[in-house]
Amino acid sequence: MMENLVYIALFAPFASSMFAALFGMSPRQTFVGIVASLLLFTSFLASATLAFYVATTGMGIHVTMMDWISAGNLHIPFGFVVDQVSVTMMTVVTLVSTVVHIYSIGYMDHDKSFNRFFSYLSAFVFSMMILVMSDNFAGLFIGWEGVGVCSWLLIGFWYHKKDVSREENPSISPSWAANEAFIMNRIADLGMLVGLFIVYWNVGSLQYDVVFAELPNLSGSVLNAAAIALFIGAMGKSAQFPLHTWLTDAMEGPTPVSALIHAATMVTAGVFLVIRANPLFSMTPEVSYFIAALGTFVAFFAASMALVNRDLKRIIAFSTLSQLGYMFAAAGLGAYWIALFHLAAHAFFKALLFLGAGNVMHAMHDELDIFKMGGLKKAMKWTYIYMGVASLALAGIPFFAGFFSKDAIIETAFNEGTIVLWAILVITAGMTAFYSFRQVFLTFEGDERYKAFGIHPHEMYKYVLIAMSPLAILAVIAGFFQGSYEHFVTKLLPEYHMSEHTHHLALLLGLVVLIFAVGGIVLAYKKYYKGLKRDEQVENSFIYKVLANQYYIPKFYEMVITKPYAMLSEIFWKDIDMKIVDATVDGIAKFLYKSGDSSRKMQTGNLSNYLNWMAVGSVLLLVVAVISAMFV
Amino acid sequence: MIGLSHYLIVSALIFSIGLMGVLRRRNLLMLFFATEVMLNAVNIAFAAISHYYNDLTGQMFAFFIIAIAASEVAVGLGILIVLYKRYGSLDLDDLASMKG
Amino acid sequence: MYETIAFYLFSALTIGLFFVTIMSKNVLYAMTSLAAGMVLISGFFFILGADFLGVVQLIVYVGAIMALYSFAMMFFDATKGIKEKNTNPALIFLLGGLSALALVLMFAAPIYNESIQALYPMHEGVGNAQDVGIVLFTKYLIPFEVAAVMLLVAMIAGIILAGKKMDQSLTKDTSVDDEILTQKDAK
Numbered sequence: 062m063m064e065n066l067v068y069i070a071l072f073a074p075f076a077s078s079m080f081a082a083l084f085g086m087s088p089r090q091t092f093v094g095i096v097a098s099l100l101l102f103t104s105f106l107a108s109a110t111l112a113f114y115v116a117t118t119g120m121g122i123h124v125t126m127m128d129w130i131s132a133g134n135l136h137i138p139f140g141f142v143v144d145q146v147s148v149t150m151m152t153v154v155t156l157v158s159t160v161v162h163i164y165s166i167g168y169m170d171h172d173k174s175f176n177r178f179f180s181y182l183s184a185f186v187f188s189m190m191i192l193v194m195s196d197n198f199a200g201l202f203i204g205w206e207g208v209g210v211c212s213w214l215l216i217g218f219w220y221h222k223k224d225v226s227r228e229e230n231p232s233i234s235p236s237w238a239a240n241e242a243f244i245m246n247r248i249a250d251l252g253m254l255v256g257l258f259i260v261y262w263n264v265g266s267l268q269y270d271v272v273f274a275e276l277p278n279l280s281g282s283v284l285n286a287a288a289i290a291l292f293i294g295a296m297g298k299s300a301q302f303p304l305h306t307w308l309t310d311a312m313e314g315p316t317p318v319s320a321l322i323h324a325a326t327m328v329t330a331g332v333f334l335v336i337r338a339n340p341l342f343s344m345t346p347e348v349s350y351f352i353a354a355l356g357t358f359v360a361f362f363a364a365s366m367a368l369v370n371r372d373l374k375r376i377i378a379f380s381t382l383s384q385l386g387y388m389f390a391a392a393g394l395g396a397y398w399i400a401l402f403h404l405a406a407h408a409f410f411k412a413l414l415f416l417g418a419g420n421v422m423h424a425m426h427d428e429l430d431i432f433k434m435g436g437l438k439k440a441m442k443w444t445y446i447y448m449g450v451a452s453l454a455l456a457g458i459p460f461f462a463g464f465f466s467k468d469a470i471i472e473t474a475f476n477e478g479t480i481v482l483w484a485i486l487v488i489t490a491g492m493t494a495f496y497s498f499r500q501v502f503l504t505f506e507g508d509e510r511y512k513a514f515g516i517h518p519h520e521m522y523k524y525v526l527i528a529m530s531p532l533a534i535l536a537v538i539a540g541f542f543q544g545s546y547e548h549f550v551t552k553l554l555p556e557y558h559m560s561e562h563t564h565h566l567a568l569l570l571g572l573v574v575l576i577f578a579v580g581g582i583v584l585a586y587k588k589y590y591k592g593l594k595r596d597e598q599v600e601n602s603f604i605y606k607v608l609a610n611q612y613y614i615p616k617f618y619e620m621v622i623t624k625p626y627a628m629l630s631e632i633f634w635k636d637i638d639m640k641i642v643d644a645t646v647d648g649i650a651k652f653l654y655k656s657g658d659s660s661r662k663m664q665t666g667n668l669s670n671y672l673n674w675m676a677v678g679s680v681l682l683l684v685v686a687v688i689s690a691m692f693v
Numbered sequence: 694m695i696g697l698s699h700y701l702i703v704s705a706l707i708f709s710i711g712l713m714g715v716l717r718r719r720n721l722l723m724l725f726f727a728t729e730v731m732l733n734a735v736n737i738a739f740a741a742i743s744h745y746y747n748d749l750t751g752q753m754f755a756f757f758i759i760a761i762a763a764s765e766v767a768v769g770l771g772i773l774i775v776l777y778k779r780y781g782s783l784d785l786d787d788l789a790s791m792k793g
Numbered sequence: 794m795y796e797t798i799a800f801y802l803f804s805a806l807t808i809g810l811f812f813v814t815i816m817s818k819n820v821l822y823a824m825t826s827l828a829a830g831m832v833l834i835s836g837f838f839f840i841l842g843a844d845f846l847g848v849v850q851l852i853v854y855v856g857a858i859m860a861l862y863s864f865a866m867m868f869f870d871a872t873k874g875i876k877e878k879n880t881n882p883a884l885i886f887l888l889g890g891l892s893a894l895a896l897v898l899m900f901a902a903p904i905y906n907e908s909i910q911a912l913y914p915m916h917e918g919v920g921n922a923q924d925v926g927i928v929l930f931t932k933y934l935i936p937f938e939v940a941a942v943m944l945l946v947a948m949i950a951g952i953i954l955a956g957k958k959m960d961q962s963l964t965k966d967t968s969v970d971d972e973i974l975t976q977k978d979a980k
Contacts, residue, residue, distance in 0.1 A: 667786060668789075672715050673888075676716055676888050683896065683899070686895070699800065700837075700841075705899075707807060708892075726827050730815070736850070740846060747914055747915045749924060753933055756929070760853075762858065764946070765947075767951040768947050773869075774955045775955075
């Protein structure tokens, strides 16, 4: 029975994708979306049932579907494991996916590639399920690549939009952004592959249980190498510095895509990898510390860029980047279950934020500049409530979900004695609160700047709003389950308890964070509640410009990496490929043709000529015979 | 004093002369003459080898070559006659109709 | 000693005569020198002790084949000189010279295998004609008979090719053919 549930949870999205693909070329049909959403809901029910089972019995389910590779000593099966970690991810992924699918029925209703969208979306969910449910590194890698491909397909969904200059649109075009995302992921996948090879070479198998049992027998340098290589893979997928530029450019895709992929699922795959491979990372403290430090840096870095951004979705993208940094910080410091908990909570309120942003975009006819919005709360009451709730959760206001998870991470930083990290994380929490509410206030409060552009906003369809409600509810109440969740997941993951010292200071620490968060909200309130007041001096200052241009990093990549590489490719194409390789092949063909053509002239029909040729041939043979006889 | 190589050299020289004749001649009848020269040269060689190795095989071979040459001449001249009746000329360059 | 003189004489004459054969512009001269050369070649055979072969050469080559050539010469009006377009004397001389050089080199080098076993050794005391007869009619019987058939075929072919009105049958009634042909035209 349970095996069947595993397969249902895994293959229902696949069936949905195939079903929608049948209608890929047809004009939009609403029932395609409905069927897709129903199948995803089935997957969610199966995952929830499995979660309940795992929670009550405390046992995992391990199924092996079939053998995949069996060559010599290499044996990789298609196996799936449903334990505490994977079932958490499964439930989160399927829940958010179901909501996003229902949302897409409303959001994409004017799009003529409606059916194709659902096919891609469901294919993505299927790949993600393979990633989290696989019981070996190779299956994980298959899912890894699958989500990469589906992300490319979905970001570049409106591929017919032409490239524009970077000043007009920092992402240039959806196709460009999709390529950037995929290429950056591929660069990181090289690291991941190297990690897999190191693991296989030293252990002889890629199954999780075998590898983790074998780890104590490996030397330190091997462990370090494997950990670093695997983390490089995680860096690409979860957009850590320096492979972070693709995440903000990925906002070129439709908003449901951003909600599903770049909030809840794909970008968390890197964190999932670190959590899954926690025995490895526990044994390499230097690498783990590096992970934590990098995560903290990214958290601060992304938050700084979100402070001044004008693009609605980009602000939310930066906040995703920032929260990913938080998750990596927790995982790097050894608090794996806290990272997973934050991952789940973050998925809920971040998806809600994105979906709300989608509502706003849909109402504002795809306008994204928050300076052009304002006062929308009159026209879009429910969206305002949803986004407000989600922002409260993100900012870490008590009793919302984010409060429990983020506070746990910040406490961990203090507990480990890494005070610098703790300080940076606290400051970032303040910045998070500030920019979240800056965005909320500029969009929904204040003067109605949109009227000047002749836009008439209206609220999203009722069924979409109803579909978003589970996320909102979870964003509020998820935090209360922290205790039972810890009890549940630490059956598999290592436990992490705060020290006595931290316990005493817990209240004080929480208060410090709260002050920063509330301070951020108050600052945003003062500046933006009444409306937008643009300050020329601030906007032209150096710091503002640096932050607004994302520290000029995309330009740097373009100048130092993209352009020289493009030039190199052109040289290879024009000079080497066309002039040398093609010329050689064509030359051989031309030579053969010409020699045949000229040999044709040998047939003169004249007997004497033929006799001449015969004599030439025989004399040649004679001469050869004599010469060879002389030298033998 | 006269060894096998003497005879073989003579045969070789006559063969080359015949070869030159084959290459040079444009008239079909004269071409046949040159072919006869080549055949005779080979006959000399066979007879010489047969003499110096005390083997009758060479002479047998020479016999059959003579027989073949005879029949070849008969058929060849017949064809030549038909060609002459058809085209009116025995010059090779006029008969190059199978030009590819 | 006689052998030496004879050999050199015959070889010089033969080479000279054959040279005339290939170089001459007159058919008659060419043919005559060819016949003379063949007679001298039969002389070679006699020196080499192949009496029967020499006689056969005289009878067949000089007697029959040269007669055939004479008749052919008469057939093609050969009194006027042959005009030949000489295209490339250099190439011809080169090829001929190279082949002569190569062959001479090959034959001049004393690398003969001394231990060759004779397949049909000559018998001492027996005349050459007798020897040849024994071998020809016992070991070489089948090639002999096949050669005979071949000669028959060649004779028939020669007759048909060269004869006049050879495409008309002497026995078949051809008037019937005409009727059939006219009937076909009428339809």
